[in-house]
Amino acid sequence: MRLLHSLIPSILLSGACIVSAASSWSFEDGTVTVQSKGAGVGAGAKEKLNPSSPLAKSVSLGAADTLKLQLTTVDGKKSQRPHQAFLTLTDSATGLEESFVLSVKESGKGKVDLTHKDLPHQFLTSAKPIAASIVIGSFGSSTPYKAKVFDLNVARDPNVPLAVPEKPLRYAVDKEIHHIFRADPRSSPKIITLVFAAAVIGALPVLFGVWATLGANANHLGKALGSAPISHALFYGSILAMEGIFFLYYTSWNLFQTLPAAAVVGFVAFLSGSRALSEVQERRLAGLR
Amino acid sequence: MRWLFSLLLLALLGAVQALSYTGGRLLVVLEEQSEREKYSVFLEDLAARGFHTTVDSPKSDKLSLFRHGERAYDHVILLPGKSKGLGPALTATQFLDFMKKEGNVLVALSSDHATPTAVQSLLLELDIHVPSDKGALVVDHFNYDSNSAAEKHDVLLLPYPKPLRPDVKNYFAGEGFIAVPRAIGQTLGNESPLIEPILRAPCTAYSYNPKDEADAVEDPFATGEQLSIVSSMQAHNSARLTVLGAAEMLQNGWFAEKATLNGKAIKTANRDFAQKLTAWTFKETGVLKIGKLFHYLDEGVSKKLNTSLAIPENNPKIYRVKQDVAFQVEISEYQGDHLAPYFPAPGDSVQLEFSMLSPFHRLNLTPISQTANSTIFGVSFKTPDQHGIFNFRINYRRPFLTNVDEKRQVTVRHFAHDEWPRSWQISGAWVWIGGIWVTVVGWVAFVAVWLYSAPTEKSVKKTQ
Numbered sequence: 031m032r033l034l035h036s037l038i039p040s041i042l043l044s045g046a047c048i049v050s051a052a053s054s055w056s057f058e059d060g061t062v063t064v065q066s067k068g069a070g071v072g073a074g075a076k077e078k079l080n081p082s083s084p085l086a087k088s089v090s091l092g093a094a095d096t097l098k099l100q101l102t103t104v105d106g107k108k109s110q111r112p113h114q115a116f117l118t119l120t121d122s123a124t125g126l127e128e129s130f131v132l133s134v135k136e137s138g139k140g141k142v143d144l145t146h147k148d149l150p151h152q153f154l155t156s157a158k159p160i161a162a163s164i165v166i167g168s169f170g171s172s173t174p175y176k177a178k179v180f181d182l183n184v185a186r187d188p189n190v191p192l193a194v195p196e197k198p199l200r201y202a203v204d205k206e207i208h209h210i211f212r213a214d215p216r217s218s219p220k221i222i223t224l225v226f227a228a229a230v231i232g233a234l235p236v237l238f239g240v241w242a243t244l245g246a247n248a249n250h251l252g253k254a255l256g257s258a259p260i261s262h263a264l265f266y267g268s269i270l271a272m273e274g275i276f277f278l279y280y281t282s283w284n285l286f287q288t289l290p291a292a293a294v295v296g297f298v299a300f301l302s303g304s305r306a307l308s309e310v311q312e313r314r315l316a317g318l319r
Numbered sequence: 320m321r322w323l324f325s326l327l328l329l330a331l332l333g334a335v336q337a338l339s340y341t342g343g344r345l346l347v348v349l350e351e352q353s354e355r356e357k358y359s360v361f362l363e364d365l366a367a368r369g370f371h372t373t374v375d376s377p378k379s380d381k382l383s384l385f386r387h388g389e390r391a392y393d394h395v396i397l398l399p400g401k402s403k404g405l406g407p408a409l410t411a412t413q414f415l416d417f418m419k420k421e422g423n424v425l426v427a428l429s430s431d432h433a434t435p436t437a438v439q440s441l442l443l444e445l446d447i448h449v450p451s452d453k454g455a456l457v458v459d460h461f462n463y464d465s466n467s468a469a470e471k472h473d474v475l476l477l478p479y480p481k482p483l484r485p486d487v488k489n490y491f492a493g494e495g496f497i498a499v500p501r502a503i504g505q506t507l508g509n510e511s512p513l514i515e516p517i518l519r520a521p522c523t524a525y526s527y528n529p530k531d532e533a534d535a536v537e538d539p540f541a542t543g544e545q546l547s548i549v550s551s552m553q554a555h556n557s558a559r560l561t562v563l564g565a566a567e568m569l570q571n572g573w574f575a576e577k578a579t580l581n582g583k584a585i586k587t588a589n590r591d592f593a594q595k596l597t598a599w600t601f602k603e604t605g606v607l608k609i610g611k612l613f614h615y616l617d618e619g620v621s622k623k624l625n626t627s628l629a630i631p632e633n634n635p636k637i638y639r640v641k642q643d644v645a646f647q648v649e650i651s652e653y654q655g656d657h658l659a660p661y662f663p664a665p666g667d668s669v670q671l672e673f674s675m676l677s678p679f680h681r682l683n684l685t686p687i688s689q690t691a692n693s694t695i696f697g698v699s700f701k702t703p704d705q706h707g708i709f710n711f712r713i714n715y716r717r718p719f720l721t722n723v724d725e726k727r728q729v730t731v732r733h734f735a736h737d738e739w740p741r742s743w744q745i746s747g748a749w750v751w752i753g754g755i756w757v758t759v760v761g762w763v764a765f766v767a768v769w770l771y772s773a774p775t776e777k778s779v780k781k782t783q
Contacts, residue, residue, distance in 0.1 A: 116525075127545070131539065134535050167523065176461065176523060198510050203486060203668055204670060206683060207672075207680055209673075211704050217746040223746050223747055230753040230754050238764065250771045262770070276759075
């Protein structure tokens with residue numbers, strides 16, 4: 031019986047081959063209906079499908095809707111059951127395809143239902159309408175049929191979050207990373223700096239002026255140098271030299287060059303200072319200060 | 320001693336002759352030795368390319384993928400046989416161990432024979448799925464050979480595969496049509512970046528089992544381009560495994576056969592495709608070799624990169640933050656029997672990562688020059704303002720190319736105390752510098768006044 035079952039179609043098919051080798055698959059009475067949830071059977075817009083040209087208007091499928099596609103497959107003029115009857119959705123941007131199998135009866139009547147649950151998430155998030163084609167083909171020599179019949183517009187409620195799985199890793203060129211450097215330290219505007227620097231330097235003449243009004247002078251220089259020339263020259267010279275050492279330390283010297291020099295100068299200042307300051311003390315005791 | 324020497328010489332000679340980058344010892348597992356005749360052209364082609372072919376049956380006692388714990392062969396071709404088991408020498412674990420030791424495997428399936436359980440579990444391990452029932456095959460009512468499969472439509476005629484992505488090199492391109500007789504379609508897991516389809520089924524194809532009684536397909540294994548007829552897996556160690564859905568493709572009968580596709584007479588190009596497929600699987604193509612890595616301080620004298628490779632790799636161990644550094648790397652691609660300069664596909668580029676835990680810089684390298692058998696890629700950049708232990712890292716992984724992961728460690732130190740700008744160069748410090756000078760001059764003047772000032776009349780009165 032099983033053998034007979036499998037034999038009959040093949041005999042029929044081969045017979046068909048001989049009779050009309052150029053017959054081709056197509057469909058008739060194709061309709062697509064979008065049925066909203068809760069609406070009665072038969073409600074919703076019914077569009078007639080044309081095997082030779084796609085629908086002008088795209089079919090919109092909402093979140094709660096069900097798309098029902100019904101058709102009768104024909105081989106040449108006769109309605110037949112093909113081996114392959116698919117509704118193929120193609121995302122034109124990514125090339126992603128998904129086929130849905132039409133359940134076709136012996137009479138060639140086929141149908142498929144489609145809801146959001148059946149669609150992969152790429153279709154749900156696709157910005158462009160998805161091309162829906164019908165593929166009908168079977169064994170033997172009949173020309174198979176494949177044509178776009180309508181555009182499917184997946185309407186999604188933007189408030190309902192969609193669980194989109196994380197994109198799997200693919201080896202490809204990565205985004206470039208350029209290190210963002212911390213900003214360089216900035217100084218305040220030069221004009222402000224210069225005003226304050228001038229104020230600071232201006233304090234020196236003010237200081238000297240105040241000293242002058244108080245009667246500061248260097249009139250006893252000759253007297254001091256006269257009574258203790260070497261020690262005074264050395265003492266004042268060593269104070270100047272110490273400032274010079276500090277200056278060199280600031281500009282070029284390191285600590286190991288600075289310390290011996292400072293020690294030498296300090297020793298000279300200590301020795302000459304005691305003599306020089308004794309001379310100053312003598313002048314004070316003489317009432318000359 | 321002498322025989323050992325001559326053996327060594329022979330082995331060396333073999334290594335020289337072999338076209339594959341990794342070696343030429345090839346094991347062909349074929350159950351029925353009588354079937355060898357069917358694959359004779361394929362095997363001769365391999366031998367002509369320098370492979371030392373050993374054909375053995377899985378039932379043979381001597382057969383083992385390993386000898387003394389090392390690989391006994393560099394490559395394995397597994398041709399389908401009648402029996403469902405492959406024996407203790409060819410288990411899924413053995414194959415995986417073989418691949419862990421960088422052996423390459425070509426698995427040919429056939430819908431005429433049941434897929435051995437060892438192969439099934441091996442493929443399952445790699446996230447490649449094949450239909451579990453025996454006899455399932457791929458049919459397409461649009462692209463079939465009307466000479467040999469006018470009724471059953473199970474001999475597909477497919478054009479050569481297009482590049483996987485625009486930025487991926489195509490090692491399987493060619494002119495003509497490939498005959499795919501009675502193939503087992505595979506589906507590939509989406510998670511792994513290691514598996515890639517080589518030849519996909521056309522969009523109207525589907526996989527079904529002819530033994531099903533239903534005369535219409537109801538629940539196909541997979542449809543369209545999601546069905547892969549030839550798929551590949553390249554492990555992290557660059558070991559390659561190719562699954563060929565139809566072993567018949569390799570048989571003499573299909574190597575240059577006349578076929579008819581939609582009324583047009585064509586000649587199948589299976590011989591060329593088989594050559595390309597085995598060349599890739601056995602590492603004759605798509606093998607990258609990294610040469611010298613250079614990095615050096617770009618001293619600003621000339622911004623031109625140093626492209627000479629005459630100097631040995633003698634890289635600095637330490638850099639400072641915010642220094643200009645030049646980097647160069649030499650990359651070659653193995654092409655059949657020689658190393659050639661490597662150029663990435665358009666839209667792709669080799670990238671350098673300068674990283675401490677995570678990359679601070681990831682820069683596209685540009686080819687700056689080339690030698691007879693390598694391209695020199697280079698880039699200049701500034702070390703980040705973060706001190707630490709950094710790596711110059713080239714981690715280049717692309718489909719169909721062996722993985723390259725090279726790194727060189729350097730220290731990036733912070734500024735030394737005498738590398739900062741001097742205080743007088745900072746305009747904001749001028750007020751403080753002025754203050755110091757005022758203090759210095761004031762102090763020197765004060766000392767002079769204190770030492771040498773003569774009393775005025777007023778002050779004398781005051782002290783009294």
